[in-house]
Amino acid sequence: MAELTVDLSNLTAISKEVFPEGDQYWVQIDRKTPALDLIESTDKIPFDGRTASDGRAWYFPVATSGHANPAVGSSGESAGLPSAGRMEMDRVVFNKASHWQALQISGEAIDTMIGGEYSIQDGLQLQMREQMPEARKEFNRLVHGDGSGLIASPTSFTANTITMDSTAYLRVGTELSIIDLDDSTTQYPSTTTNAVLKVSSVDSSTVVTVTDGDGGNPGLTVGSSTAYGLYRYNSQGRSINGFGIMCHDANPSNWGSATSYYGGINRSTANAWWQAYRLNANSSTISVMNHIQPMIDTLRRRAGEYLRPGSDGVLWYGFTGYQNMRIIGNALKADQRTAPNYMTLKGGWKGVEYEGAVFVIDDDAPASRIRFVHPGSVRRYVNRPWFWDDRTGAIWKRATATDGRDADVFKAYMYTRQQLISVRSRTMGEIYGTTATS
DSSP: OOOOOOOOOHHHHHHHHHOTTTSSSHHGGGGGSSHHHSOOESSOOOTOOOTTTTEEEEEEEEEEEOOOOOSOOOTTTSOOOOOOOOEEEEEEHHHHHHHHEEEEEEEEHHHHHHHOHHHHHHHHHHHOOOHHHHHHHHHHHHTTOOOOOOEOEEEOOOSSEEEOOOTTTTTOOOOOEEEETOOOBBBTTHHHHHHHTEEEEEEEEEEEEOOOTTSSSOOOOOOOOOSSSETTTTTTTTTTHHHHTTTSSSSSSSSSSTTGGGGOOOOGGGGGGOOEEEEEEEEEEOOOIIIIIHHHHHHHHHHGGGOOOOTTSSSSSEEEEEEHHHHHHHHHHTSSOOOEEEOOOOGGEEEEEETTEEEEEOTTTTTTTTEEEEEGGGEEEEEEEEEETTTOOOOOEEEETSSEEEEEEEEEEEEEEHHHHHHHHOOOEEEEEESSOO
């Protein structure tokens, strides 16, 4: 059998041949995680929404209050008929969220492939396969996030190291910025917005070493700071709007501006319909009597006419971690009056049902919280599914060096545009501050 010869012009053909759009490797990005499986998705703008004239945002009509009052009797024949009040309307606005994934290969490796080296070609296909589950995992994490795109919270800096709460979402080569939570200014250098840093090594579970754009010591300001966050380069506040902001009751505080509002609505007292219900567990073990029942009772009163089950017949999905889930299951089984109902949901996920709330383990859900998501109020609008970016005629594109010149490196990009849409937060909420750590 003749050796397979591969040149750069054939890399795109190989990519599409091995991973055509619609292939199982693409499909698994949108499946195999509870949040992505259980939240109903659509390729049509949900909730009677429409696209903005520039195509960059979507508008959704929401009735905030109404006082049409035609049934009030008149006070006399000459007093005039009662006039109906007007229906006050508001609208929520969501921007598109774009998520990218890239695979790169050096020109030298391509030359080796041209020579018929099978190991390089096998390595390329292996790395292409790894792209898919990595994209799925990252996307599911963002679905549980707060829309800010925050990947870590720094606690101190040296000249070239950053200490933070966790390095779980950082890898060697990750490009990031140290950005002020309120006004989008950076910690380093102080005169430049969104200066790029690159992770050169992950030293421990809480420490990374970084370089500047030219590969040198960035000379970070030594000290500590809790007013900054670590974000992927130039991405603050541009992530998908996840459960973290959807199930909250306050305006986002880390989207880079004091006037950043979730859905474009100020969560003031005048817009209580846009506030979710939050219950503080006060660093205690999750309890059915003290936490679960009060949360469900409150959500039932707040939800009112909107309390309709989703396609699974579920009123709320309670996304949480392992410890909270075990405690809830054991507590419910301890009393026959609260005996739980074990369910198999879409995607094959197992859930424990209690009074309309089905608790589901999700690896990416915050361990110390239980987020009650009302499926009837939420849709995942997929404007463009994951696809190879070949609109320039090829998937593979030459990368650019840090000094602006062409590099001997080629990248293949895949990306998607979608958003998590909610038209009311009043039907949802979270229990936070439990003692669970996993």
